[in-house]
Amino acid sequence: MSTDSLTFIFLNALIINNFVLSLFLGICPFLGVSAKLNTAWNMGLATTFVMFVSSLCAFGLNILLVALDMEYLRLIAYIAVIASAVQLVEMVMKKFSPTLFRALGIFLPLITTNCAILGLALFQTFRDYSFLQSLVYSLGAGGGFALAIMLMAGLRERLDLSFVPDVSQGAVLSLMLAGLLSLSFMGFAGLGS
Protein backbone atom coordinates (compact mmCIF):
# COMPACT_ATOMS: atom_id res chain seq x y z
CA MET A 1 0.00 0.00 0.00
CA SER A 2 1.59 3.27 -1.05
CA THR A 3 1.62 5.97 1.60
CA ASP A 4 -0.06 8.41 -0.79
CA SER A 5 -3.04 6.23 -1.62
CA LEU A 6 -6.37 7.42 -0.29
CA THR A 7 -7.07 4.11 1.46
CA PHE A 8 -3.79 4.32 3.34
CA ILE A 9 -4.34 7.93 4.38
CA PHE A 10 -7.80 7.04 5.67
CA LEU A 11 -6.69 3.94 7.59
CA ASN A 12 -3.62 5.70 8.90
CA ALA A 13 -5.66 8.50 10.46
CA LEU A 14 -8.41 6.13 11.62
CA ILE A 15 -6.47 3.42 13.43
CA ILE A 16 -2.72 3.22 12.79
CA ASN A 17 -1.90 6.72 13.97
CA ASN A 18 -5.14 7.35 15.80
CA PHE A 19 -5.36 11.05 16.68
CA VAL A 20 -6.31 10.45 20.29
CA LEU A 21 -4.55 7.25 21.23
CA SER A 22 -1.23 7.59 19.49
CA LEU A 23 -0.83 11.29 18.64
CA PHE A 24 -2.40 12.61 21.87
CA LEU A 25 -4.58 15.17 20.15
CA GLY A 26 -7.98 16.01 21.61
CA ILE A 27 -7.39 14.48 25.03
CA CYS A 28 -9.59 17.02 26.86
CA PRO A 29 -12.91 16.03 25.26
CA PHE A 30 -11.73 12.41 25.19
CA LEU A 31 -11.53 12.40 28.99
CA GLY A 32 -14.29 14.96 29.58
CA VAL A 33 -17.21 13.84 27.39
CA SER A 34 -16.74 10.09 27.52
CA ALA A 35 -18.96 9.27 30.49
CA LYS A 36 -22.02 8.34 28.39
CA LEU A 37 -21.98 6.45 25.11
CA ASN A 38 -24.74 8.57 23.60
CA THR A 39 -23.04 11.89 24.31
CA ALA A 40 -19.73 10.48 23.14
CA TRP A 41 -21.25 9.50 19.80
CA ASN A 42 -22.69 13.00 19.32
CA MET A 43 -19.40 14.61 20.30
CA GLY A 44 -17.60 12.38 17.81
CA LEU A 45 -20.05 13.37 15.10
CA ALA A 46 -19.80 17.09 15.84
CA THR A 47 -15.99 16.94 15.92
CA THR A 48 -15.85 15.01 12.65
CA PHE A 49 -18.06 17.61 11.02
CA VAL A 50 -15.94 20.50 12.29
CA MET A 51 -12.81 18.66 11.16
CA PHE A 52 -14.25 18.18 7.67
CA VAL A 53 -15.27 21.83 7.31
CA SER A 54 -12.07 23.26 8.76
CA SER A 55 -9.88 20.94 6.69
CA LEU A 56 -11.68 22.19 3.59
CA CYS A 57 -11.24 25.83 4.62
CA ALA A 58 -7.64 25.34 5.71
CA PHE A 59 -6.78 23.90 2.32
CA GLY A 60 -8.14 26.92 0.47
CA LEU A 61 -6.65 29.33 2.97
CA ASN A 62 -3.20 27.80 2.66
CA ILE A 63 -3.21 28.26 -1.12
CA LEU A 64 -4.16 31.89 -0.61
CA LEU A 65 -1.49 32.50 2.04
CA VAL A 66 1.23 30.86 -0.05
CA ALA A 67 0.17 32.92 -3.07
CA LEU A 68 0.37 36.13 -1.01
CA ASP A 69 3.64 35.01 0.62
CA MET A 70 2.21 35.35 4.12
CA GLU A 71 2.79 31.91 5.64
CA TYR A 72 3.58 33.46 9.01
CA LEU A 73 -0.12 34.27 9.37
CA ARG A 74 -1.07 30.62 8.94
CA LEU A 75 -1.64 29.84 12.60
CA ILE A 76 -3.85 32.86 13.24
CA ALA A 77 -5.81 32.29 10.04
CA TYR A 78 -6.43 28.60 10.83
CA ILE A 79 -7.62 29.35 14.34
CA ALA A 80 -10.03 31.98 13.02
CA VAL A 81 -11.43 29.52 10.48
CA ILE A 82 -11.87 26.80 13.08
CA ALA A 83 -13.60 29.18 15.50
CA SER A 84 -16.06 30.18 12.77
CA ALA A 85 -16.71 26.55 11.83
CA VAL A 86 -17.49 25.72 15.45
CA GLN A 87 -19.83 28.70 15.67
CA LEU A 88 -21.62 27.41 12.58
CA VAL A 89 -22.02 23.91 14.02
CA GLU A 90 -23.29 25.43 17.26
CA MET A 91 -25.95 27.45 15.46
CA VAL A 92 -27.08 24.52 13.32
CA MET A 93 -27.26 22.24 16.34
CA LYS A 94 -29.17 24.76 18.46
CA LYS A 95 -31.77 25.05 15.71
CA PHE A 96 -32.18 21.39 14.85
CA SER A 97 -31.41 19.53 18.05
CA PRO A 98 -31.68 21.60 21.25
CA THR A 99 -31.42 18.45 23.41
CA LEU A 100 -28.09 17.56 21.90
CA PHE A 101 -27.00 21.17 22.24
CA ARG A 102 -27.66 21.05 25.96
CA ALA A 103 -26.07 17.63 26.38
CA LEU A 104 -22.76 18.78 24.90
CA GLY A 105 -22.84 21.97 26.95
CA ILE A 106 -19.53 23.73 27.38
CA PHE A 107 -17.71 21.14 25.29
CA LEU A 108 -19.24 22.40 22.07
CA PRO A 109 -17.55 25.83 22.05
CA LEU A 110 -14.46 24.09 23.41
CA ILE A 111 -14.12 22.19 20.13
CA THR A 112 -12.35 25.39 19.05
CA THR A 113 -9.52 24.63 21.44
CA ASN A 114 -9.54 20.93 20.57
CA CYS A 115 -6.02 20.45 19.37
CA ALA A 116 -7.07 17.58 17.10
CA ILE A 117 -8.68 20.06 14.73
CA LEU A 118 -5.81 22.52 14.52
CA GLY A 119 -3.44 19.53 14.43
CA LEU A 120 -5.27 18.11 11.44
CA ALA A 121 -5.08 21.41 9.57
CA LEU A 122 -1.35 21.71 10.32
CA PHE A 123 -0.52 18.10 9.43
CA GLN A 124 -2.25 18.26 6.07
CA THR A 125 -0.28 21.43 5.30
CA PHE A 126 3.05 19.95 6.40
CA ARG A 127 2.47 16.83 4.33
CA ASP A 128 1.38 18.73 1.21
CA TYR A 129 -1.79 16.73 0.80
CA SER A 130 -3.88 17.36 -2.30
CA PHE A 131 -7.49 18.49 -1.97
CA LEU A 132 -8.91 14.96 -2.13
CA GLN A 133 -6.25 13.59 0.21
CA SER A 134 -7.04 16.32 2.75
CA LEU A 135 -10.72 15.48 2.71
CA VAL A 136 -10.09 11.76 3.18
CA TYR A 137 -7.57 12.54 5.92
CA SER A 138 -10.07 14.71 7.80
CA LEU A 139 -12.75 12.01 7.60
CA GLY A 140 -10.30 9.39 8.83
CA ALA A 141 -9.15 11.58 11.69
CA GLY A 142 -12.72 12.44 12.68
CA GLY A 143 -13.71 8.78 12.49
CA GLY A 144 -10.69 7.84 14.59
CA PHE A 145 -11.63 10.42 17.23
CA ALA A 146 -15.24 9.17 17.30
CA LEU A 147 -14.02 5.57 17.52
CA ALA A 148 -11.68 6.28 20.42
CA ILE A 149 -14.16 8.35 22.42
CA MET A 150 -16.92 5.76 21.93
CA LEU A 151 -14.70 2.85 22.97
CA MET A 152 -13.78 4.83 26.06
CA ALA A 153 -17.42 5.67 26.84
CA GLY A 154 -18.42 2.03 26.45
CA LEU A 155 -15.73 0.98 28.91
CA ARG A 156 -16.62 3.69 31.39
CA GLU A 157 -20.33 2.83 31.29
CA ARG A 158 -19.43 -0.72 32.20
CA LEU A 159 -17.17 0.44 35.01
CA ASP A 160 -20.01 2.41 36.61
CA LEU A 161 -21.42 -0.91 37.71
CA SER A 162 -18.24 -2.33 39.15
CA PHE A 163 -16.39 -1.67 42.38
CA VAL A 164 -13.55 0.83 42.08
CA PRO A 165 -11.34 1.87 45.01
CA ASP A 166 -11.80 5.53 46.03
CA VAL A 167 -8.19 6.38 45.39
CA SER A 168 -8.32 5.49 41.72
CA GLN A 169 -11.67 7.02 40.88
CA GLY A 170 -12.11 9.69 38.21
CA ALA A 171 -9.17 10.83 36.12
CA VAL A 172 -6.81 8.09 37.32
CA LEU A 173 -9.10 5.35 36.09
CA SER A 174 -9.77 7.14 32.79
CA LEU A 175 -6.06 7.52 32.12
CA MET A 176 -5.32 3.88 32.88
CA LEU A 177 -8.15 2.84 30.56
CA ALA A 178 -6.81 5.17 27.87
CA GLY A 179 -3.38 3.60 28.32
CA LEU A 180 -4.78 0.12 27.79
CA LEU A 181 -6.73 1.27 24.72
CA SER A 182 -3.62 2.93 23.36
CA LEU A 183 -1.66 -0.26 24.00
CA SER A 184 -4.14 -2.29 22.01
CA PHE A 185 -4.15 0.24 19.16
CA MET A 186 -0.39 -0.20 18.92
CA GLY A 187 -1.19 -3.59 17.45
CA PHE A 188 -2.24 -1.81 14.27
CA ALA A 189 1.18 -0.25 13.86
CA GLY A 190 2.38 -3.02 11.55
CA LEU A 191 -0.52 -2.46 9.17
CA GLY A 192 1.21 0.33 7.27
CA SER A 193 4.43 -1.45 6.38
Added chain:
Amino acid sequence: MVDLHPNKPITLETFTRGIWEENPVFVMLLGMCPVLAVTNSGANALAMGIATTFVLVCSSILVSLLRHRIPKQVRIATYIVIIATFVTIVDYVIQAISLELYRALGAFIQLIVVNCIILGRAESYASKHRPSKAIINALGTGLGFTIALLCLGLVRELLGSGALFGINIFGDSFQPWAIMILPPGGFFVLGTWLLLFSWMRLRKEGKPTSQEKEAGYHEH
Protein backbone atom coordinates in the same frame (compact mmCIF):
# COMPACT_ATOMS: atom_id res chain seq x y z
CA MET B 1 -10.47 30.10 41.66
CA VAL B 2 -11.03 33.78 40.95
CA ASP B 3 -9.28 36.30 43.13
CA LEU B 4 -12.00 38.56 44.46
CA HIS B 5 -9.68 41.37 45.45
CA PRO B 6 -7.86 42.60 42.35
CA ASN B 7 -6.12 45.36 44.30
CA LYS B 8 -4.67 43.13 46.98
CA PRO B 9 -0.88 43.37 47.14
CA ILE B 10 1.22 40.71 45.49
CA THR B 11 1.94 37.91 47.90
CA LEU B 12 3.98 34.77 47.64
CA GLU B 13 0.70 32.96 47.23
CA THR B 14 0.08 34.69 43.87
CA PHE B 15 3.16 32.87 42.64
CA THR B 16 2.94 29.52 44.41
CA ARG B 17 -0.73 28.87 43.77
CA GLY B 18 -0.07 27.79 40.20
CA ILE B 19 2.68 25.42 41.29
CA TRP B 20 0.91 23.37 43.92
CA GLU B 21 -2.71 24.17 44.88
CA GLU B 22 -3.81 24.91 41.33
CA ASN B 23 -1.22 22.98 39.39
CA PRO B 24 -2.60 23.15 35.85
CA VAL B 25 -1.83 19.52 35.06
CA PHE B 26 -2.12 17.52 38.27
CA VAL B 27 -4.99 19.41 39.88
CA MET B 28 -6.93 21.09 37.07
CA LEU B 29 -6.23 18.53 34.35
CA LEU B 30 -5.68 21.20 31.70
CA GLY B 31 -3.35 21.12 28.72
CA MET B 32 -3.13 17.36 28.69
CA CYS B 33 -2.19 16.97 25.02
CA PRO B 34 1.37 18.35 25.21
CA VAL B 35 1.81 16.78 28.65
CA LEU B 36 1.33 13.34 27.18
CA ALA B 37 2.80 13.89 23.74
CA VAL B 38 6.19 15.55 24.22
CA THR B 39 7.26 13.99 27.51
CA ASN B 40 9.13 11.02 26.05
CA SER B 41 12.39 12.64 27.18
CA GLY B 42 13.45 15.13 29.82
CA ALA B 43 14.91 17.56 27.30
CA ASN B 44 11.73 17.71 25.21
CA ALA B 45 9.65 18.21 28.34
CA LEU B 46 11.85 21.06 29.53
CA ALA B 47 11.81 22.79 26.12
CA MET B 48 8.04 22.52 25.91
CA GLY B 49 7.68 23.87 29.44
CA ILE B 50 9.86 26.89 28.70
CA ALA B 51 8.11 27.62 25.40
CA THR B 52 4.68 27.43 27.03
CA THR B 53 5.78 29.58 29.97
CA PHE B 54 7.08 32.22 27.56
CA VAL B 55 3.79 32.36 25.67
CA LEU B 56 1.85 32.34 28.94
CA VAL B 57 3.80 35.24 30.44
CA CYS B 58 3.82 37.39 27.28
CA SER B 59 0.14 36.90 26.54
CA SER B 60 -0.78 37.54 30.18
CA ILE B 61 1.09 40.86 30.11
CA LEU B 62 -0.58 41.97 26.90
CA VAL B 63 -4.05 40.85 27.94
CA SER B 64 -3.59 42.57 31.29
CA LEU B 65 -2.42 45.82 29.66
CA LEU B 66 -5.36 45.81 27.25
CA ARG B 67 -7.93 44.64 29.79
CA HIS B 68 -9.91 47.91 29.79
CA ARG B 69 -9.83 48.26 26.01
CA ILE B 70 -10.93 44.82 24.81
CA PRO B 71 -14.71 44.76 24.26
CA LYS B 72 -16.35 41.97 26.24
CA GLN B 73 -18.07 40.40 23.23
CA VAL B 74 -14.93 39.70 21.25
CA ARG B 75 -12.56 39.02 24.14
CA ILE B 76 -11.99 35.32 23.47
CA ALA B 77 -11.16 35.98 19.82
CA THR B 78 -8.79 38.76 20.87
CA TYR B 79 -7.05 36.51 23.39
CA ILE B 80 -6.62 33.80 20.75
CA VAL B 81 -5.05 36.24 18.30
CA ILE B 82 -2.68 37.53 21.00
CA ILE B 83 -1.69 33.98 21.97
CA ALA B 84 -1.26 32.93 18.34
CA THR B 85 1.07 35.87 17.75
CA PHE B 86 3.42 34.80 20.54
CA VAL B 87 3.25 31.16 19.50
CA THR B 88 4.31 32.14 15.99
CA ILE B 89 7.30 33.96 17.51
CA VAL B 90 8.25 30.93 19.62
CA ASP B 91 7.85 28.67 16.60
CA TYR B 92 10.33 30.69 14.53
CA VAL B 93 12.74 31.13 17.46
CA ILE B 94 12.94 27.39 18.21
CA GLN B 95 13.39 26.69 14.51
CA ALA B 96 16.33 29.12 14.51
CA ILE B 97 17.95 27.81 17.70
CA SER B 98 17.71 24.06 17.20
CA LEU B 99 16.23 22.34 14.18
CA GLU B 100 16.60 18.99 15.95
CA LEU B 101 14.43 20.12 18.84
CA TYR B 102 11.95 21.64 16.41
CA ARG B 103 11.56 18.29 14.67
CA ALA B 104 11.23 16.42 17.97
CA LEU B 105 8.44 18.66 19.22
CA GLY B 106 6.77 18.73 15.81
CA ALA B 107 3.37 20.31 15.51
CA PHE B 108 3.10 20.60 19.29
CA ILE B 109 4.88 23.96 19.30
CA GLN B 110 2.18 25.46 17.11
CA LEU B 111 -0.44 23.62 19.11
CA ILE B 112 0.48 25.73 22.16
CA VAL B 113 -2.21 28.04 20.74
CA VAL B 114 -4.93 25.64 21.78
CA ASN B 115 -3.43 24.87 25.19
CA CYS B 116 -6.34 25.60 27.50
CA ILE B 117 -4.04 26.69 30.35
CA ILE B 118 -3.06 29.85 28.49
CA LEU B 119 -6.56 30.84 27.45
CA GLY B 120 -7.77 29.94 30.93
CA ARG B 121 -5.22 32.24 32.59
CA ALA B 122 -6.04 35.07 30.17
CA GLU B 123 -9.76 34.77 30.80
CA SER B 124 -9.81 34.14 34.53
CA TYR B 125 -6.77 36.06 35.76
CA ALA B 126 -4.94 38.40 33.41
CA SER B 127 -8.12 40.13 32.23
CA LYS B 128 -8.98 41.08 35.82
CA HIS B 129 -5.60 42.03 37.30
CA ARG B 130 -2.87 44.57 36.79
CA PRO B 131 0.18 43.51 34.75
CA SER B 132 2.57 43.05 37.68
CA LYS B 133 0.25 40.52 39.32
CA ALA B 134 -0.53 38.85 36.02
CA ILE B 135 3.18 38.28 35.35
CA ILE B 136 3.76 36.68 38.76
CA ASN B 137 0.73 34.46 38.38
CA ALA B 138 1.68 33.45 34.84
CA LEU B 139 5.22 32.63 35.96
CA GLY B 140 3.88 30.45 38.76
CA THR B 141 1.48 28.61 36.49
CA GLY B 142 4.18 28.18 33.85
CA LEU B 143 6.56 26.78 36.44
CA GLY B 144 3.84 24.42 37.68
CA PHE B 145 3.29 23.24 34.12
CA THR B 146 7.03 22.76 33.53
CA ILE B 147 7.41 20.79 36.75
CA ALA B 148 4.53 18.55 35.73
CA LEU B 149 6.08 17.99 32.29
CA LEU B 150 9.41 17.13 33.92
CA CYS B 151 7.73 14.74 36.36
CA LEU B 152 6.48 12.78 33.39
CA GLY B 153 9.43 13.29 31.08
CA LEU B 154 12.09 12.19 33.57
CA VAL B 155 10.22 9.07 34.68
CA ARG B 156 9.47 8.06 31.11
CA GLU B 157 13.00 8.65 29.90
CA LEU B 158 14.51 6.83 32.87
CA LEU B 159 12.32 3.76 32.45
CA GLY B 160 12.00 3.84 28.68
CA SER B 161 15.61 4.38 27.70
CA GLY B 162 17.53 4.16 30.97
CA ALA B 163 18.83 7.71 30.71
CA LEU B 164 18.28 11.20 32.08
CA PHE B 165 18.64 14.14 29.66
CA GLY B 166 20.40 11.76 27.29
CA ILE B 167 23.00 10.63 29.87
CA ASN B 168 23.00 6.90 30.41
CA ILE B 169 22.20 6.03 34.03
CA PHE B 170 21.70 2.30 34.34
CA GLY B 171 24.56 1.09 32.15
CA ASP B 172 24.43 -1.30 29.23
CA SER B 173 22.88 -4.22 31.07
CA PHE B 174 19.60 -2.31 31.47
CA GLN B 175 16.80 -3.62 29.31
CA PRO B 176 14.76 -0.50 28.31
CA TRP B 177 11.09 -0.63 29.12
CA ALA B 178 10.23 0.59 25.63
CA ILE B 179 6.50 0.94 26.22
CA MET B 180 7.23 3.92 28.50
CA ILE B 181 8.46 6.14 25.69
CA LEU B 182 5.67 4.98 23.40
CA PRO B 183 2.18 6.54 23.60
CA PRO B 184 0.65 4.13 26.18
CA GLY B 185 3.47 4.96 28.61
CA GLY B 186 2.30 8.59 28.72
CA PHE B 187 -1.15 7.57 29.87
CA PHE B 188 0.21 5.10 32.42
CA VAL B 189 2.80 7.44 33.97
CA LEU B 190 0.36 10.36 34.25
CA GLY B 191 -2.24 8.00 35.69
CA THR B 192 0.27 6.80 38.29
CA TRP B 193 1.20 10.35 39.30
CA LEU B 194 -2.48 11.23 39.72
CA LEU B 195 -2.96 8.05 41.71
CA LEU B 196 -0.16 9.11 44.03
CA PHE B 197 -1.65 12.58 44.54
CA SER B 198 -5.13 11.25 45.09
CA TRP B 199 -3.75 8.77 47.65
CA MET B 200 -1.93 11.61 49.43
CA ARG B 201 -5.09 13.72 49.44
CA LEU B 202 -7.17 10.92 50.91
CA ARG B 203 -4.53 10.31 53.59
CA LYS B 204 -4.48 14.01 54.48
CA GLU B 205 -8.24 14.27 54.77
CA GLY B 206 -8.16 11.18 56.93
CA LYS B 207 -11.47 9.97 55.56
CA PRO B 208 -12.06 6.24 55.67
CA THR B 209 -12.01 4.71 52.19
CA SER B 210 -14.98 2.74 50.98
CA GLN B 211 -13.09 -0.52 51.59
CA GLU B 212 -12.48 0.44 55.19
CA LYS B 213 -16.13 1.43 55.58
CA GLU B 214 -17.17 -1.89 54.18
CA ALA B 215 -14.99 -3.75 56.64
CA GLY B 216 -16.41 -1.67 59.48
CA TYR B 217 -12.88 -0.50 60.12
CA HIS B 218 -13.55 2.88 61.74
CA GLU B 219 -16.44 1.77 63.88
CA HIS B 220 -14.19 -0.13 66.27
